[in-house]
Amino acid sequence: MMKTRITELLGIEYPIIQGGMAWVAEYNLAAAVSEAGGLGLIGAANAPAEVIREEIRKTKELTKKPFGVNIMLMSPYADEIAKVVVEEHIKVVTTGAGNPGKYMKMWKDAGIKVIPVVASVALAKMMEKAGADAVVAEGTEAGGHIGEATTMTLVPQVADAVSIPVIAAGGIADGRGIAAAFMLGAEAVQMGTKFVVAKESIVHDNYKQRVIKAKDIDSAVTGRSHGHPVRSLRNQMTREYTRLEAEGKSFEELEYLTLGALRNAVMEGDVTNGTVMAGQIAGMITKEQTCKEMIEEMMEQATKLLGR
Numbered sequence: 001m002m003k004t005r006i007t008e009l010l011g012i013e014y015p016i017i018q019g020g021m022a023w024v025a026e027y028n029l030a031a032a033v034s035e036a037g038g039l040g041l042i043g044a045a046n047a048p049a050e051v052i053r054e055e056i057r058k059t060k061e062l063t064k065k066p067f068g069v070n071i072m073l074m075s076p077y078a079d080e081i082a083k084v085v086v087e088e089h090i091k092v093v094t095t096g097a098g099n100p101g102k103y104m105k106m107w108k109d110a111g112i113k114v115i116p117v118v119a120s121v122a123l124a125k126m127m128e129k130a131g132a133d134a135v136v137a138e139g140t141e142a143g144g145h146i147g148e149a150t151t152m153t154l155v156p157q158v159a160d161a162v163s164i165p166v167i168a169a170g171g172i173a174d175g176r177g178i179a180a181a182f183m184l185g186a187e188a189v190q191m192g193t194k195f196v197v198a199k200e201s202i203v204h205d206n207y208k209q210r211v212i213k214a215k216d217i218d219s220a221v222t223g224r225s226h227g228h229p230v231r232s233l234r235n236q237m238t239r240e241y242t243r244l245e246a247e248g249k250s251f252e253e254l255e256y257l258t259l260g261a262l263r264n265a266v267m268e269g270d271v272t273n274g275t276v277m278a279g280q281i282a283g284m285i286t287k288e289q290t291c292k293e294m295i296e297e298m299m300e301q302a303t304k305l306l307g308r
Helices: 005-010 027-035 049-062 078-087 101-109 121-130 151-161 175-183 205-212 236-246 251-258 261-268 280-284 291-307
Strands: 016-018 040-043 067-072 092-096 113-118 135-138 166-169 188-191 219-222 230-233
Touching (some): 016 040, 016 291, 027 049, 040 049, 049 067, 049 078, 067 078, 113 121, 121 135, 151 166, 175 188, 175 291
Parallel strands (some): 092 113, 135 166
Antiparallel strands (some): 219 230
């Protein structure tokens, strides 16, 4: 057990939250993380509302512990999913890619804890004003869609700017990262890449092995020129994207290249032409473990370091 405002707020044993990764964060993984004492999340991504309702119900069959749903606000189904989480009595919602302001009253009235992911101090302050219970300050080291500030610089600035608890994300994969995040002012961490290789994760083995074998220099960011940077592991697809980006191709042309690429990597195991989203921390991940083994190992290391 490690008590912080976040563990108290969410009713969890350990200050560890699993990222709401598209195609990856489904009911098996969410339930396993929650069962292990963290907070598991179902990643709604671009899935229809009824698919998410089904995921929620399946998670409930596997765990009685708290879990949440990550809602990507740019999703065409965001309005419907916002209602589904209320109908299914979800305790926690994290949000990405936008401002959850229009759903805030409905969620708060239903007793849902709302935790937006932010990449700047300005957005963190705006979210606190809107009634958020906490924020996830996510640095550019994270996998997937990213901001510019690093976790090391963003977390302390956000922690100084708001009075609600801050969760650190981006570049955290072990107890050292957890301890460092706490030193920076965070009261919990959110991890994505680490849980991709969990034994309970449904991710294709090719994808898991690509993360496990990754080196420190294998991280690539595409889409910067169009203001939509995405971090993944280098492969044929990132090289082609970078080449076309350098030629000045339009955002639409570049997006066409990545259509269905994440699903192909996660579900079909195409790690050559698919999008292998992973954080810069991938080079530190060397083995597959159960969620319970991961969380207990990391917490033991963090507790020792913080005890020093």
